[in-house]
Amino acid sequence: MIELKNIGKVYGKKSNSFRALEDISFKIPSGSSVAIIGKSGSGKSTLMHVMSGLDHPSEGEIVVDDVNIHKLKGKDLDNFRAQKIGFIFQAFFVQANDTTYNNVALPLEIARISHSSRKKKITDALKVVELSDKEKQKAGTLSGGQKQRLAIARAIVNRPKIIFADEPTGNLDSTTGEAIENLLFKLNKIEKATLIIVTHDSDLASKCDIRIYLKDGKLEKIQGLKK
């Protein structure tokens, strides 16, 4: 369960300040798929950063499985992200000069997973995204769709509780984008990880269990959330 209580985020100070988020509260049940929807500047990415522990809220608190993540200190917050969170970005952020295998290994290294159990986890993750045959290939040589699948493998390899996907299909053609969407939802069902997608694509949002609409940093409406 992820619970946001009166989250607000202000950038800058005094006269130069800018309020990006204001009084946002909702609860997301574990294992659900969630779309955060809104126009550019609506605060989608800021909300994702705050929810994932990459950024601190100015007000309110975020509780994940009974843990107020913004009360965690540096090392514990890093560990929280390493063990509980997976990220998928629009720009893939794969390490082009490294092999597919090593790209997927990165979160396991960061989470200090033992060498002995790494290989199986990586092989399994690559199998799920159908990149087993590209294990030794340099990531830079993969196609856009393959890169995003690699990013997904990297996001799921450590079995995170929550996967944040920031415009995951934004850089892909429609056919490849649809394949990636299907893969994400399939993983959401199989892995039972909470999938939080930040998007302005209403078709993609419509496939999610819950849709959270933001407008000018405020919660406009929530659809699909059972009371």
Place this chain on the structure above:
Amino acid sequence: MKTVDVIKRASSSLKNAKVRTILTSLAIAVGAFTLTISLAAGEGARNYTDKLIKSNIDPQILAIAKNKSFFEGGFGGASQPIEYTSQTETVSRPGVRTITVLNQSDIDKIASRSDIEVISPAYNINAKYINSVDSKKYSVSINQYNRGVVKNVIAGELPALNQPLGKYQIVLPEVYVNLLGYEKPADIVGKKVTIHLERTAQYTKEEIQAAINAGPGALQKLAAVESKDFNFDVIAVIGKNITAITTDTNVQIGNDEAREMSEFSTIGTESYQKYVIATAVVKSGIEPEKVKESLINEGYGVQTAKDLQSLLFTIVNTLQGVVFGFGIVALIASVFGIINTQYISVLERTREIGLMKALGMRGRHVSRLFQFEAAWIGLLGGVIGSLAAVVAGSLANPKITDLLSLGEGNFILIFVPWQIVGLITALTLVAMLAGFFPARKAAKLDPIDALRVE
């Protein structure tokens, strides 16, 4: 993140930028090359000096001078003028300022000590020439026979080590064999040679006045040069020793003959029975350092074989320090190269850093990643530079040995494995330190800002 994973990631990142890595490493390699050569040259020079000392100077030997300050500020030159008293005896030497000297009572006093086996003053002998039967006359320099040094005998036979020469025996250097009319070194062994000395007699005022009164004949007689021939039996011919300190053109005679010749030359002069320096042998089993201390307390200037070694080592170390300094300058330049390279690397990989931090990598691990990259560069540069120095030095060593006539088996560049390993380790650490500021910049990057960078 485990350190081993950070090191592997750092190595992998460098492989992805091979040209930049190699170029930066080459800058370090220049410093490593110079430093390795400097270390090897220092080691070689010290080793050669050590050989020189050991094969020329008995460790039990002391060099003794009248005054404590004799060995200060270089051989034969006191750093400060000394107070003159009525007992002060001095001699003047060309190029060396007036120095106090040992007299016979000093020699006798030191000889009577229970810890001294033997003492021999350095006799001042001004020989006119040396010749043999029917040969031409040649100039000659005379040394006292050093019984404690192994010599390169090429004909004849020397007394056993630490035994003196017999009465009127002489050891000739090879150069005199042909000059004195013999074909082979063995031919001159057992033959007689003559050393000719001359002196102008010194007279008292009364003697001079008496000669003036007696007329021109007496005065002419007074001014006549007195001469004396000293005949020696050649017992051995010695060749140049590759580790000899002394020149290879000096003949060697026993102490008694040296004294006799010196006294003939100097009688009636201010130099009679005055000695600038004497060498003493400390009895076996007694520490020369202790005897030195005791003699210094009595007011003498004393130098041990170890002191001479230290003096030579100081010269070698100073020269080595100069070369080492150049290496350090090259190293400092390469450190800036590493800093620059790593800053560029941080800028180029900002999004990668952002991703790693987003995935939970701690700032200090990001910092370590860049520091280990710098360390790899240092290690690579150190290995390249040191290996190049070892290869180049090994190839150059025989040529240097020939050029400096050091003799077979003596090399001026000696590579010591632990020194090279130490140097490479030090360079790796220096490179790691150089990577500190770029690494800190990487560690402080905000993941959100880093991920936004285009």
